[in-house]
Amino acid sequence: MNNLIILPIIIPLIFGMFMVIFRRRIILHRALSILGLAGTISVAAMLITQIQSKGIQSLNIGGWAAPYGVTMVADMLAALLLITTSVVALFVLIYAFKSIGRDKEEHYFYPLFLFLISGVNGSFLTGDVFNLFVCFEVMLISSYALISLGGEKGQLRESIKYVLVNIIASFLFLIAIAYLYAVTGTLNMAHLSVRVAEVGQDGLMTAVAILFLLVFSLKAGLFLFFWLPGSYGSPPTAVAAIFAALLTKVGIYAIYRFFTLVFYHEPQVTHLIIGIMSAVTMVLGAIGAIAYMDIKKILTYNVVVGVGFILAGLASFTAEGMTGSIYYLIHDMVIKALIFLIGGVIIAIAGTSKLKDMSGLIQTHPYLGWMYFIAALSIAGIPPLSGFIGKVYITQGTFASEYYWLGAIGLFTSLMVLFSVMKIFMNSFWGETILSEEMEKGTTKGVMLPIVALVMLTIALGLGAEGLHDYVQIAVEGLMNPSLYIEAVLGGNGQ
Amino acid sequence: MKEPNDIILRGVTKVAVVIIFTFAINLFFSGHHNPGGGFIGGLGFAAALTLLFLSYDVESVKANFPVDFKVVTSIGVLIAVFTGLGGVFFNEPFLTQAFQYFDLPIFGKTELATAVLFDIGVAFAVIGTAMTIILTISEDR
Numbered sequence: 212m213n214n215l216i217i218l219p220i221i222i223p224l225i226f227g228m229f230m231v232i233f234r235r236r237i238i239l240h241r242a243l244s245i246l247g248l249a250g251t252i253s254v255a256a257m258l259i260t261q262i263q264s265k266g267i268q269s270l271n272i273g274g275w276a277a278p279y280g281v282t283m284v285a286d287m288l289a290a291l292l293l294i295t296t297s298v299v300a301l302f303v304l305i306y307a308f309k310s311i312g313r314d315k316e317e318h319y320f321y322p323l324f325l326f327l328i329s330g331v332n333g334s335f336l337t338g339d340v341f342n343l344f345v346c347f348e349v350m351l352i353s354s355y356a357l358i359s360l361g362g363e364k365g366q367l368r369e370s371i372k373y374v375l376v377n378i379i380a381s382f383l384f385l386i387a388i389a390y391l392y393a394v395t396g397t398l399n400m401a402h403l404s405v406r407v408a409e410v411g412q413d414g415l416m417t418a419v420a421i422l423f424l425l426v427f428s429l430k431a432g433l434f435l436f437f438w439l440p441g442s443y444g445s446p447p448t449a450v451a452a453i454f455a456a457l458l459t460k461v462g463i464y465a466i467y468r469f470f471t472l473v474f475y476h477e478p479q480v481t482h483l484i485i486g487i488m489s490a491v492t493m494v495l496g497a498i499g500a501i502a503y504m505d506i507k508k509i510l511t512y513n514v515v516v517g518v519g520f521i522l523a524g525l526a527s528f529t530a531e532g533m534t535g536s537i538y539y540l541i542h543d544m545v546i547k548a549l550i551f552l553i554g555g556v557i558i559a560i561a562g563t564s565k566l567k568d569m570s571g572l573i574q575t576h577p578y579l580g581w582m583y584f585i586a587a588l589s590i591a592g593i594p595p596l597s598g599f600i601g602k603v604y605i606t607q608g609t610f611a612s613e614y615y616w617l618g619a620i621g622l623f624t625s626l627m628v629l630f631s632v633m634k635i636f637m638n639s640f641w642g643e644t645i646l647s648e649e650m651e652k653g654t655t656k657g658v659m660l661p662i663v664a665l666v667m668l669t670i671a672l673g674l675g676a677e678g679l680h681d682y683v684q685i686a687v688e689g690l691m692n693p694s695l696y697i698e699a700v701l702g703g704n705g706q
Numbered sequence: 707m708k709e710p711n712d713i714i715l716r717g718v719t720k721v722a723v724v725i726i727f728t729f730a731i732n733l734f735f736s737g738h739h740n741p742g743g744g745f746i747g748g749l750g751f752a753a754a755l756t757l758l759f760l761s762y763d764v765e766s767v768k769a770n771f772p773v774d775f776k777v778v779t780s781i782g783v784l785i786a787v788f789t790g791l792g793g794v795f796f797n798e799p800f801l802t803q804a805f806q807y808f809d810l811p812i813f814g815k816t817e818l819a820t821a822v823l824f825d826i827g828v829a830f831a832v833i834g835t836a837m838t839i840i841l842t843i844s845e846d847r
Contacts, residue, residue, distance in 0.1 A: 214800055224787060225784065228787075231779070272800055274799045274802045
C-alpha cells in the first residue's frame, strides 16, 4: 500500500476544481496550476526513488484486495512518464500564460488543462483495464473542450472529426473489454496476465489482442493517424503542444502495457503486426512531413513519425529495443512540446504558417533561430542531443530480432524527418529579411523562458543519458519480466 | 411573444416538484444498503429542477434559485475527493470508508458511515453536471 500513487491523479483534480469555483481570478488560476504541477513533479520524483529502492509500488483503492478492487500500480515506466508529463506540462503552461488570451483563460482553460493532466497521469498509473478506459475518457473529454475552446471555424470542423474518431475508438475499447472479460473473467491487469498465461494465448485471445491494438492505435496515431494532422493543427499553440507531447503517448503506453504484460505469448503474430504498422506509419508520416510547405502540417506529421519509431522498439521485443523506446518516449515528449512551441512562436511572428511567405527571421530573432536549430537536430537524433541514444538502441533492437527492414526504415525516415525540419529552418530563418520589427504580428516576449528551459532539458537528457540509464534499466526489467508486476500487485506488498 | 397559458402544467409542477424532491432525498439515503445512492438521488433532484425550468422560464427560476451549477459540480467533486483522502490520514488506502453505530436521540440506533459524505459529493456533482448540460443546451438558439 502506498497512498502516494493516487496523488498525481487527485492533485490536478483538486486544484482544477478549486479554480472552477473562482472563475474570474485568473492570477489565482495561474498560481494554482503551477502549484499543482509542481506538486505532481515532486510526488513523481518521490515515487521514482521508492520504486528504485523497493520495487514496483501498488495501491488497492478503498482497501479492496487486488483482483476484486481497483488497483493503482506505479512501475518505473509509469513513474518516468509521470515526471516527464508533469515537467513538460509545466513549461507548456508557462507558455500559455502569455499566449492563450484572457477570453480562453476565463472559459476554464487552466482547469481543463489540469483535468487533462489528471487523466493522463491516471492512465499511466492504473492497474485495471476498465479504470484505464475511465482515465482515457477523463483525458479525452478535457481534450474535446480544449480543442474547441475559442470556437473558430477550423477548430470546430476539426473537433467534430476528433470527437467522432475518439467516440468510435472508445466504443471499440468497451467492446474489447467486454470480450476480454468474457474470456478471462477479470480486468485486473496483473490477474489478466496470470490467466492468459495459464490458458495460453490461443486464436481467440490473439483476436482480442488485435482489437485492443486497433483501439490504442487509433488513440496513439499508429497507422490509423488520419485524424491526427488536422486535429493537432487547429487549436492554439499551447494546446497543440500539450496534445502532441502527451496524448499519443498515452496510447503508446497502453500498447506497451498490454503487449508486454498480457499479450506477450505470440510475438510472431502481434508484435509483427505492430512492427508492420509502425513501419507504414513512419513512411507515411515522413512523406507527409516532406510534402507539405506549412509549419503546422510538417510538425504534426513529425508526431506521426515519432509514434511509429517508438513502437518499432516494442515490435523488436528485445531488451535493447525496449530501452531505446523508453529513452525515445521521454525524448519525444520533451521535443514535440518544444518544437510545437517554437513553431507557434514562428507562426505568431510571421502571422502565417505558410513557409513560402516567411524568410530571414534569423536577423530579428537570432536566439529563436538557434533554439529551433538545436531542437531540429535533436528531433532527428543527432548526438549528443536526447534523440540519439533512443535511436541507437531501437535500431540495435530491431537488428537483434532480425527485423532489418524495420530498422532500415527507421533510419531512413530519420533522414526524411531531418530534411523536413531543416526545410522549416531554411525557409523561415534564412534568406532576406522581409519582416521589419514593426510589421511583426507577434513577439517572443515572455514565451522564451519555457522554450529555453525545454532546450536545456533536451541537451541535458542527451548528455545525461548515462545517469538516466539505471532508471531505464529498471523500467525495461519490469517490462520484460511480467512476474515482477504480478508479484507487486497480487502477492504481499504490505496488503 | 404571447405568454403560453399552461396553468395546468404549473399547478401540477408545484405539487410534483415537492414529491420528486422528497423522493430524491429518500433515494439518496436508501442508497447505503438498498438500490439508490448519490448518483440516482442527484439525478432525481436534477429532474425536479428541470421540470421547474420547463414550466416556468429560466429567469424566474434562477431568481429564486441563484446557484451556478458549475460551482455545485466542483464543490461536489471536492467533497468526494476529500472524503476519499480522509482515510489517508489514518494510514489507510485512498477511498477507504469507515462506519460506526451510534445511539442518537430520535433515530435510536443509527449507522453513520463516511460513505454518505462521499455520496453527498457525488450527488452535488451529478446535480451540477446534469443542470449545466441542460441549461447549456437551452441557451443555444
